[in-house]
Amino acid sequence: MIPSLREPRPFALRPVTVVKYVLLPTILLCLFLITLAMPNRSTMSNNSEFQSSKEDLHARLTPEQYRVTQEKGTEIAFTGKYWNHHEDGTYTCVVCGEELFTSEEKFDSGCGWPSFYAAANEKVVETETDTSHGMVRDEITCHKCGAHLGHVFPDGPRPTGLRYCVNSASLDFKPTKPNHKKTED
Numbered sequence: 536m537i538p539s540l541r542e543p544r545p546f547a548l549r550p551v552t553v554v555k556y557v558l559l560p561t562i563l564l565c566l567f568l569i570t571l572a573m574p575n576r577s578t579m580s581n582n583s584e585f586q587s588s589k590e591d592l593h594a595r596l597t598p599e600q601y602r603v604t605q606e607k608g609t610e611i612a613f614t615g616k617y618w619n620h621h622e623d624g625t626y627t628c629v630v631c632g633e634e635l636f637t638s639e640e641k642f643d644s645g646c647g648w649p650s651f652y653a654a655a656n657e658k659v660v661e662t663e664t665d666t667s668h669g670m671v672r673d674e675i676t677c678h679k680c681g682a683h684l685g686h687v688f689p690d691g692p693r694p695t696g697l698r699y700c701v702n703s704a705s706l707d708f709k710p711t712k713p714n715h716k717k718t719e720d
């Protein structure tokens with residue numbers, strides 16, 4: 536029996552096959568690449584909420600605040616706003632407003648920078664080893680915006696034994712509202 540000449544060869548590239556296995560995947564791949572190339576607006580605004588607005592930071596921070604928080608500068612000892620500050624209240628990040636320290640944990644270290652034996656809570660301040668200037672120190676930064684705050688040293692008072700040595704230029708201060716006025720009988 537003679538095999539039918541009409542029988543299609545197994546690997547013949549028929550038009551349907553070409554569309555199904557070549558064109559469609561190519562189109563899908565192109566669409567995928569275009570999607571990748573497009574900037575994702577929501578991601579951008581989240582990641583660069585504080586980072587991308589350098590101009591904005593320059594406009595609303597003093598040159599000293601910018602140098603300290605964005606360029607890891609250090610203010611000269613005994614020159615800052617808060618090293619000798621004793622009001623009750625909360626010290627916030629000058630860049631993003633996060634509550635970083637409270638007057639409860641502030642103590643007089645005598646070093647010329649505002650010093651705290653603990654942060655307002657464990658999450659708000661991040662610690663990273665800093666080997667600049669020929670020293671090994673633990674740099675502290677704002678958890679929320681990454682602003683440089685200062686360094687933490689293991690020579691603080693009880694109960695933590697830590698000394699968070701912070702630049703005044705990294706901080707703002709919110710005084711505690713006098714809700715509970717003491718009455719004298």
Ligand SMILES: [Zn+2]
Pocket residue numbers: 628629630631632633677678679680681682
């Ligand atoms: Zn911050």
